[in-house]
Each structure stands twice: as C-alpha cells, then as structure tokens.
Amino acid sequence: xxxFSCLLLFLQGAWAAVIIxxxxxxxxxxPHSNVSLPCHFSLDPPRPIDxxxxxxxxxxxxxxxxxxxxxxxxxxxxxxxLDATRLPEGNASLYLSDVREEDAGEYTCFVLHTPDSAEGKxxxxxxxxxxxxxxxxxxxxxxxxxxxxxxxxxxPDGVSVKWLRDSETLKVDSPPAKRGANYLxxxxxxLEFTAQISDTGVTFSCHIQHQAAKDPIRQDIELKVVAxxxxxxxxxxxxxxxxxAECLACGFYPQNVTVQWLQNGEPIQGKIYESxxxxxxxxxxxxxxxxxxKQDHFAASFTCQVQxxxxxxxxxxxxxxxxxxxxxxxxxxxxxxxGHLVGLGMGVGATxxxxxxxxxxxxxxxxxxxxxxxxxxxxxxxPDDVFVI
Numbered sequence: 001x002x003x004f005s006c007l008l009l010f011l012q013g014a015w016a017a018v019i020i021x022x023x024x025x026x027x028x029x030x031p032h033s034n035v036s037l038p039c040h041f042s043l044d045p046p047r048p049i050d051x052x053x054x055x056x057x058x059x060x061x062x063x064x065x066x067x068x069x070x071x072x073x074x075x076x077x078x079x080x081x082l083d084a085t086r087l088p089e090g091n092a093s094l095y096l097s098d099v100r101e102e103d104a105g106e107y108t109c110f111v112l113h114t115p116d117s118a119e120g121k122x123x124x125x126x127x128x129x130x131x132x133x134x135x136x137x138x139x140x141x142x143x144x145x146x147x148x149x150x151x152x153x154x155x156p157d158g159v160s161v162k163w164l165r166d167s168e169t170l171k172v173d174s175p176p177a178k179r180g181a182n183y184l185x186x187x188x189x190x191l192e193f194t195a196q197i198s199d200t201g202v203t204f205s206c207h208i209q210h211q212a213a214k215d216p217i218r219q220d221i222e223l224k225v226v227a228x229x230x231x232x233x234x235x236x237x238x239x240x241x242x243x244x245a246e247c248l249a250c251g252f253y254p255q256n257v258t259v260q261w262l263q264n265g266e267p268i269q270g271k272i273y274e275s276x277x278x279x280x281x282x283x284x285x286x287x288x289x290x291x292x293x294k295q296d297h298f299a300a301s302f303t304c305q306v307q308x309x310x311x312x313x314x315x316x317x318x319x320x321x322x323x324x325x326x327x328x329x330x331x332x333x334x335x336x337x338x339g340h341l342v343g344l345g346m347g348v349g350a351t352x353x354x355x356x357x358x359x360x361x362x363x364x365x366x367x368x369x370x371x372x373x374x375x376x377x378x379x380x381x382x383p384d385d386v387f388v389i
Contacts, residue, residue: 015115015116016043016044016045016047016113016116017043017044017116017118018041018042018043018044018111018112018113018116018117018118019041019042019043019044019118020039020040020041020109020111020118020119020120021038021039021040021041021042021120022038022039022040022109022120022121022122023038023122026123026124026125027122027123027124027125028125028127028128028129028212029096029099029124029125029126029127029128030126030127030128030153030155030182030183030184031099031100031101031126031155031183031184032098032099032100032182032183033098033099033128034095034096034097034098034099035095035096035099035124036093036094036095036096037058037093037094037095037096037107037109037122037124038093038122039058039091039092039093039094039109039111039120039122040090040091040092040093041090041092041111041113041118042090043113048088049087049088049089049090049113050113051084051087051088053113053114054068054087054111054112054113055067055068055069055110055111055112056068056069056082056087056092056109056110056111056112057069057108057110058080058082058094058107058108058109058110059107059108059110060103060105060106060107060108061105061106063075065080065094065107066080066081066082066094067082068082068084068087068092071084072084076096078096078097078098079097080094080095080096080097081094081095081096082094082095083095092109092111094107094109096124099124099126100126101126103124103126104124104125104126105123105124106121106122106123106124107121107122107123107124108120108121108122109121109122125212126155126156127155127156127211127212128153128154128155128184128212129154129210129212129213129217130151130152130153130154130159130208130210130212130213130217131151131152131153131154132149132150132151132206132208132217132218132219133148133149133150133152133219134147134148134149134150134204134206134219134220134221135147135148135221137221137222137223137224138224138226138310139193139195139199139223139224139225139226140195140225140226140227140228140310141195141196141197141225141226141227141253141284142194142195142196142227143194143195144192144193144194145192145193145194145195146190146191146192146193147163147190147191147192147193147204148188148189148190149161149163149188149189149190149191149206149208149219150186150188151175151177151186151187151188151189151208152180152184152186152187153180153182153184153185153186154177154184154185154186154210154212155183155184155185155212156185156211157177157179157185158174158177158210158211159174159175159177159185159187159208159209159210160172160173160174160208160209160210161173161174161175161187161189161206161207161208162206162207162209162216163189163191163204163205163206163207164204164205164206164207165202165203165204165205166202166203170191171189171191173189175187175188175189189206191204195223195225196225197225197253197282197283197284199223199225200223200224200225200254201222201223202222202223203220203221203222203223204220204221204223205218205219205220205221206218206219225253226253226254226308226309226310227251227252227253227284227310228251228252228308228310228311228315229249229250229251229252229257229306229308229310229311229315230249230250230251230252231247231248231249231304231306231315231316231317232247232248232250233245233246233247233248233304233317233319234246234248235319240299240320240321240322241321241322241323241324242293242319242321243292243293244290244291244292245290245291245293245302245304245319245321246288246289246290246291247259247261247288247289247290247291247304247306247317248286248287248288249286249287249288249306249308249315250280250284250286251280251284251285251286252284252285252286252308252310253283253284253285253310254285254309255277255279255285256308256309257277257285257287257306257307257308258306258307258308259274259287259288259289259304259305259306260304260305260306260307261289261291261302261303261304261305262302262303262304262305263300263301263302263303264300264301265303268291268302269294270291270292270293270294271291271292272289272290272291272292273289273290273291274287274288274289274290275287275288275289275290289304293321293323295323295324298323299320299321299322299323300320300321301318301319301320301321302318302319302320302321303316303317303318303319304316304317
C-alpha cells in the first residue's frame with residue numbers, strides 16, 4: 001500500500017498537459033510543389049520534452065502519413081519528412097514534396113507525451129492565388145491602345161476580372177485560362193482605350209477574384225498621357241548660306257521640353273533665341289528656337305535636337321551651312337598655300353646652291369692661282385654685275 005501511494009505521487013508530479021499549436025487558416029500549395037504543415041507542441045506546466053515518452057503521428061483521412069515512436073516511419077508513397085532532431089524543441093511539422101490533388105484534405109497532428117496527449121487539425125488546399133501585372137502606364141494621346149491585365153500562377157482554373165476608371169466600372173471579364181509549364185494557370189484581360197488629355201492622372205484599376213484569394217486582388221496605375229513632338233526646320237534664306245535657322249517643336253504633351261542646337265555634334269557658340277512654350281487649341285504644346293550662325297570662314301553642320309519624355313531617343317534634324325564668301329576664302333587659302341609651298345621650294349633650292357658653292361671655295365687653297373685669276377677676270381669684265389657670295 002505505501003508503494004502504491006508513492007507511485008501515485010510520482011505520476012502526479014510528472015504529469016503535464018500537452019498543448020498543440022496549428023494554423024487556423026488552410027495551408028495553400030500549388031500542384032507539384034513542396035509544402036510544410038506546421039505543428040508545434042509544448043507542456044504545461046513547462047518542462048523539457050523527453051522523447052522517450054513521446055509519440056507523434058500524422059494522418060490524412062484515417063491513414064497514417066508519418067510517425068515517430070522511438071524511430072521515424074513514413075507511409076506516404078512519395079515520401080514525407082518528420083524531423084526527429086526538432087522534436088525536443090516541440091516542432092512536429094510535416095514536410096511534403098510534390099503535392100497533388102489526392103494530398104489535399106484535413107491532416108491530423110497527434111502528439112502523446114506520457115501520460116497526456118493532444119491533436120490538432122491542419123487543412124491543406126491544392127490552390128495558388130494569382131499574381132497580377134497591369135500596364136502600360138504611359139499612353140499616347142489620341143491613339144487606341146490596349147490595357148493588359150495579366151493574371152498568372154493561379155490554381156485551380158477560373159478567374160474573374162473587373163476594370164475600373166476611378167470608381168467607374170468599365171468592363172467585367174472572365175478570360176479563358178491556360179495551364180503553364182509549372183502546372184499553374186494564366187489568363188489575360190484586355191481593355192481597349194483611347195486616351196485624352198483629360199485622362200491624365202486618372203487611376204485605372206484591375207480587380208481579380210479567385211477562390212485562393214480571400215479578398216479581391218487589386219492593382220492600380222495612374223495614367224500618364226504623352227504626345228510626341230514633331231520637328232520642323234526652316235532656314236532664311238534657304239540653302240547652305242542661310243543667315244537664320246529656326247527649329248520648331250510642335251504638338252507635344254506634357255509641356256516640359258528641351259530644344260538644343262549642336263554644331264558638328266557639340267553645343268554651339270552663337271546667338272540663340274528661344275520662344276515661350278505655347279498651348280495649342282487641342283491642349284498640346286509648341287515652342288521654337290532661332291539660331292544666327294557666326295559668320296566665320298569655316299563650313300559646319302548644325303543640328304536641332306529635341307528631348308521629351310514621349311521620345312525613347314532625342315529627335316534630331318541636321319542642316320549643312322557655309323558662310324558668305326566661303327568658296328572665295330577657300331580658293332584664296334588654296335592659292336596662298338600653293339604660293340607658300342612654291343616659295344618654300346625655291347628657298348630650299350637656293351640654300352642648296354649656296355651650300356655647294358661654299359663647299360667649293362673652302363676646298364680652294366691660298367696658292368690656287370688659277371681660281372684666283374678666274375675670279376679676278378670676272379670682276380674686271382663685269383665690275384657692276386658680280387654675284388658675291
């Protein structure tokens with residue numbers, strides 16, 4: 001009798017309640033993906049978990065999936081992972097790979113820590129909420145375009161799309177879905193639209209409803225309306241020898257624009273006059289820039305460059321230019337250059353002759369009477385026409 005009382009007191013001191021924690025919401029997984037089913041447990045009052053007194057069992061619709069009872073046993077044909085090293089921490093989560101439709105359902109996580117036990121329910125749904133992409137945000141003024149609401153990576157099939165302009169419903173659509181290589185579905189809804197200036201800053205929305213999403217999935221874009229500028233070049237007078245060049249940028253929107261003159265690809269040095277940006281009756285804008293080329297002696301290539309956010313690259317137009325008297329100046333320069341070359345050649349020839357004669361006189365000795373006589377004879381016969389070196 002005393003020994004029975006001692007055993008009862010020991011069991012009362014060792015007893016602790018098992019507390020199970022599992023997610024209250026279903027766990028979602030796409031087809032052929034991997035998923036973890038969370039299950040955590042603890043003892044109350046708190047104390048260390050002794051795996052010698054521990055049994056963990058996962059089951060689905062009454063069939064065992066995996067079990068720990070001293071060792072791990074897996075019953076699922078495609079495998080499952082129940083990590084025994086995490087059990088002393090109170091982590092009894094189950095890892096499943098390559099989940100399929102037959103894996104969906106309500107799983108039971110059973111934990112026995114002698115003498116108490118508890119279980120929790122984890123629902124696995126084979127579904128994936130859609131991803132949403134909406135565009136474009138920058139649209140051309142007055143030209144029909146297609147807004148695209150792309151819905152991807154959802155499961156199962158079936159999605160509803162609603163288009164809104166601010167709070168106004170424009171279109172409700174149920175586009176057909178196709179299955180992708182990842183076993184998930186994708187679909188696309190298109191809204192045809194022609195933007196006006198009054199649409200600038202308006203919010204367009206795409207709302208998606210799908211069974212895997214508790215609330216509708218929504219994406220908004222704020223519309224940006226743009227119009228490309230048109231570039232026109234005028235010269236006065238016409239031709240290459242103009243005195244004034246005018247660059248006109250017309251019909252652009254919004255109004256921020258940059259007009260720049262280039263000379264042979266570099267910013268020019270000259271007189272430039274820019275007009276104010278003016279609004280056209282249709283709401284677009286226009287501006288101009290006037291350039292007076294510097295009348296120097298060199299021909300050049302002038303370029304008017306327009307930069308605007310509606311352009312992918314700057315808009316350019318080039319014109320050649322020659323100053324007044326360019327041909328005459330060029331001919332004078334060529335003749336002068338030719339004369340310089342001729343004069344240089346004569347100078348070189350005279351220098352060579354001088355060096356040769358000087359070398360001959362240096363070779364003559366003082367007793368060379370013959371050379372001295374010839375020199376004296378020349379001086380006597382031509383006393384006023386003697387070339388003295």
